[in-house]
Amino acid sequence: MSTRIVRSQTPEEDELAKKLAELSELEMELAERELQLATLTSELHSFEQRYLQIVGARYAQLDELHAQIAEARLRQTPDEPRAKQSAAKARARARESAESAEEAMERSPSPVFERSEAVKRLYSKVAAAVHADLASDEDQRVRRTRLMAAANRAYEDGDEARLRDLLREWESSPEAVEGVGPSAELIRTIRKIAQIRSRLETIELEMERASESDMATLKARFDEADDEGRDLLADMTAELDRQIADAREELARGGDQARRE
Numbered sequence: 586m587s588t589r590i591v592r593s594q595t596p597e598e599d600e601l602a603k604k605l606a607e608l609s610e611l612e613m614e615l616a617e618r619e620l621q622l623a624t625l626t627s628e629l630h631s632f633e634q635r636y637l638q639i640v641g642a643r644y645a646q647l648d649e650l651h652a653q654i655a656e657a658r659l660r661q662t663p664d665e666p667r668a669k670q671s672a673a674k675a676r677a678r679a680r681e682s683a684e685s686a687e688e689a690m691e692r693s694p695s696p697v698f699e700r701s702e703a704v705k706r707l708y709s710k711v712a713a714a715v716h717a718d719l720a721s722d723e724d725q726r727v728r729r730t731r732l733m734a735a736a737n738r739a740y741e742d743g744d745e746a747r748l749r750d751l752l753r754e755w756e757s758s759p760e761a762v763e764g765v766g767p768s769a770e771l772i773r774t775i776r777k778i779a780q781i782r783s784r785l786e787t788i789e790l791e792m793e794r795a796s797e798s799d800m801a802t803l804k805a806r807f808d809e810a811d812d813e814g815r816d817l818l819a820d821m822t823a824e825l826d827r828q829i830a831d832a833r834e835e836l837a838r839g840g841d842q843a844r845r846e
Contacts, residue, residue: 601771608774611781616713618788620705623712625795627700627741632804637685639818643825645679645686650832652679657839700743707748711736715755716784728758 594602655675659668700708715732732751739747795801810817 595767597767597771601767601774604771604774604778608778608781611778611785612713615716615781615785615788616709618785618792619712619716620709622788622792622795623708623737623740624700624705625792629795629798629800629804630741632807633800636800636803636818640821640825641682642686643822643829645682647825647829647832648675648679648682650829650836652676654832654836654839657836661839700740701745704740704743704745704748707745707752708736708740711748711752711755714752 652672652675655668655672659665659672662668712733715729715736732755736748736751738744739751807817810820
């Protein structure tokens, strides 16, 4: 009868097993939170583009008309200090609005942000694998940062093929190869856990800042109106078009009056 000797695990191996299980849970949490942050950022960017291209262009028209009206009044009372100040302020605002509108119109039209489940799953895998906060040295951090930035762009573009390429690139890289030995592995695991926890705290702050931004507040108003069956964008556009028409009439009246005088 043979006696089979079963080697018991060392304390380091026991602790490593616990830490690896903890790390696995944290990696899944990190990937999910990265996905949520990327989605929120992309949604706000998409909304901002649409808003500026539609509403911003009309504000630029309105500000230009107000500047022309102020300048017409200044021509009638060229020595009035308040008229000079009003005309200067109106022209500066019109210039700023025109620059913002021009910049927005140069961008490609941005549809409502929506990504497939396949793209979301791929992005989560890439984020869990390559995030810069998981780097063990500066060279690896640079490489991970580059890959993560590329993953963010691919996710915003909905480019599933690019995300797959990035994941393959990482999985075939030397950095993806784990070392050996329970003691060394335990230290690496503990450090990875600390890095992930730190990154999760940063994500919370970034999510909070994004959610409390002016653009997020504006988007929330639009979403609320949409839930109520109202098109707030159409309402704002109609109101701005009315104001533009009124300003044009006022400018025309001023021109007629100047000609009569």
